[in-house]
Amino acid sequence: MVRKPYHHGDLYETATMAARTLIEANGAEATSLRAVANQIGTTHRALYNHFADREALLAAVAASGYRDLTTALRPAIKARQHMQTYARFALDHPHLYRLMMQQSYEAFETVSNLRQAADALIDVSLNALATLPGSDDQRRRAVMRHWMLVHGGLDLHLSGVLRARSDAAFITEILAIAGLSEPDTNPQEQALWAHKKDPPDDK
Amino acid sequence: MVRKPYHHGDLYETATMAARTLIEANGAEATSLRAVANQIGTTHRALYNHFADREALLAAVAASGYRDLTTALRPAIKARQHMQTYARFALDHPHLYRLMMQQSYEAFETVSNLRQAADALIDVSLNALATLPGSDDQRRRAVMRHWMLVHGGLDLHLSGVLRARSDAAFITEILAIAGLSEPDTNPQEQALWAHKKDPPDDK
DNA sequence: ACTCCAATATATCCATTGGGTATATTGGAT
DNA sequence: ATCCAATATACCCAATGGATATATTGGAGT
Numbered sequence: 001m002v003r004k005p006y007h008h009g010d011l012y013e014t015a016t017m018a019a020r021t022l023i024e025a026n027g028a029e030a031t032s033l034r035a036v037a038n039q040i041g042t043t044h045r046a047l048y049n050h051f052a053d054r055e056a057l058l059a060a061v062a063a064s065g066y067r068d069l070t071t072a073l074r075p076a077i078k079a080r081q082h083m084q085t086y087a088r089f090a091l092d093h094p095h096l097y098r099l100m101m102q103q104s105y106e107a108f109e110t111v112s113n114l115r116q117a118a119d120a121l122i123d124v125s126l127n128a129l130a131t132l133p134g135s136d137d138q139r140r141r142a143v144m145r146h147w148m149l150v151h152g153g154l155d156l157h158l159s160g161v162l163r164a165r166s167d168a169a170f171i172t173e174i175l176a177i178a179g180l181s182e183p184d185t186n187p188q189e190q191a192l193w194a195h196k197k198d199p200p201d202d203k
Numbered sequence: 204m205v206r207k208p209y210h211h212g213d214l215y216e217t218a219t220m221a222a223r224t225l226i227e228a229n230g231a232e233a234t235s236l237r238a239v240a241n242q243i244g245t246t247h248r249a250l251y252n253h254f255a256d257r258e259a260l261l262a263a264v265a266a267s268g269y270r271d272l273t274t275a276l277r278p279a280i281k282a283r284q285h286m287q288t289y290a291r292f293a294l295d296h297p298h299l300y301r302l303m304m305q306q307s308y309e310a311f312e313t314v315s316n317l318r319q320a321a322d323a324l325i326d327v328s329l330n331a332l333a334t335l336p337g338s339d340d341q342r343r344r345a346v347m348r349h350w351m352l353v354h355g356g357l358d359l360h361l362s363g364v365l366r367a368r369s370d371a372a373f374i375t376e377i378l379a380i381a382g383l384s385e386p387d388t389n390p391q392e393q394a395l396w397a398h399k400k401d402p403p404d405d406k
Numbered sequence: 407a408c409t410c411c412a413a414t415a416t417a418t419c420c421a422t423t424g425g426g427t428a429t430a431t432t433g434g435a436t
Numbered sequence: 437a438t439c440c441a442a443t444a445t446a447c448c449c450a451a452t453g454g455a456t457a458t459a460t461t462g463g464a465g466t
Contacts, residue, residue, distance in 0.1 A: 011415095031355075031454065032451075032452060032453085033452080033454090034451080034453090036450070040243075042415075042416090043415065043416055043417080044400075044453085045415075045416070045417085045454085045455095046414075046415050046416075046451090048454080048455095049413075049414055049415075050414095053453080053454075054452095054453065054454090063257070085448095096232065098425085101358065101359070101362060101364060102362055103362055103363065104362065104363065105362065105363035107363070108363035108364070109363070118364055133290045141379070141380060144365075144380060145352070145380045147359070147378075148351075148352050148353075148355035148356040148359060148380065149348070149351050149352050149355055149357070150351075150352035150355070151355040151359060152346075152350070152353070152354040152355020152356070152358065153351040153355070153360065155304065155354065155355065155358055156304070156350070156351060156354060159304060159306060159307065159309070159311075160306065160307065160308035160309075160311035160312070161304060161321055162347075173347075174351075175346060176344070176396075177344060179362065192212055192263070196364070201219055214443085214444095235421080235422075235423060235424085236424065236425090237423075237424090239421080245444075245445090247423090247425095247443075248425085248445070248446085249443075249444050249445075250425095251425080252442075252443055252444070253443095256424080256425075257423095257424065257425090265425085267459080284442070355439055390427095
């Protein structure tokens with residue numbers, strides 16, 4: 001069922017990667033079908049032979065992001081390391097991460113790659129944290145708690161709602177909040193969040 | 204400095220409310236300047252006398268959302284009630300909530316209303332939870348933890364990444380995860396999350 | 407080797423969108 | 437009554453996602 005490439009080569013993969021590059025650079029909203037097509041030397045209409053519509057192309061990019069994140073997370077078996085790796089991925093690829101987490105309910109049902117890739121992410125987290133104590137359900141809930149916490153923190157940080165002084169400070173703080181700080185670390189909390197009371201870095 | 208309305212009345216407020224209605228119905232992406240203008244009987248160009256650009260109109264809507272959420276949250280002084288109210292607002296106004304949380308860093312700096320409204324939200328949470336034990340910093344961190352947790356859970360639930368069986372089930376579960384369940388409640392966790400292992404509601 | 411045909415790519419076309427510029431209108435201050 | 441800045445309109449434009457029709461490619465069947 002995997003057809004050999006005809007004219008251009010594997011346009012599906014080529015287009016997905018080109019789109020991903022553009023998206024990581026400028027964000028998904030600023031990435032047009034024509035821009036992607038230009039990048040790889042085709043007409044924008046050629047893409048419609050491989051993707052139902054623009055959303056489908058974005059979904060393919062999101063799926064590729066899920067796969068990469070899953071791969072990055074697989075060797076991180078300790079909870080703290082796991083969370084750290086997750087956060088660093090999101091901070092290193094903010095536009096991609098946002099795209100991944102903003103796929104519509106429909107996209108998850110339509111683009112089979114996507115649901116599959118997202119489920120793989122959940123599974124790798126469940127497996128990696130299999131060493132935690134407690135029943136399966138307790139572990140599952142712990143994974144959910146960690147995920148919600150780090151994702152929520154990231155999302156609030158990546159938009160301007162909350163503003164940490166730096167990415168590194170953000171990671172330190174989120175680990176502290178999750179109760180996963182290094183034993184000998186004592187993060188100074190009060191200096192982290194810069195909202196109206198204390199402006200970012202003057203003095 | 205508050206100018207009386209000239210031709211149409213207070214177009215700023217009228218347009219913001221119309222935009223909000225459209226956004227709550229169809230989402231921000233699907234709401235065009237022209238659609239808003241039609242709704243209130245003006246030209247789309249008239250809006251540019253009150254909003255710098257499309258983003259600014261969306262930011263005004265977001266600010267109004269922040270104000271409403273803050274108002275809803277003010278009387279909820281117990282942590283559990285607070286979180287419950289927050290979650291219910293987001294679930295009742297999913298498109299609006301997403302818009303609020305997706306304002307760009309720039310928007311927060313440019314549209315003064317917006318930063319102000321977002322800060323008011325943080326403050327009301329800090330004040331409401333002032334009864335919690337611990338130092339100011341500990342309380343601040345506790346607020347952040349609760350916020351990140353509930354927001355992260357909501358965001359994952361509102362997109363299709365995680366799928367709870369229902370909104371009510373989601374609220375119950377998020378409270379349990381946060382350690383804020385009613386004492387006599389014993390939420391059955393395993394039945395909540397429906398991802399690939401067990402499809403939504405058949406049986 | 408030749409033909410055929412489905413998969414793939416292109417060529418035009420269209421409505422809608424955000425935003426620009428120039429012009430008209432309004433109504434309070436003088 | 438007049439003037440002028442705030443407001444609204446008229447018309448324009450390039451870019452975008454998507455539709456339809458046509459051209460091209462190259463492997464399968466003979």
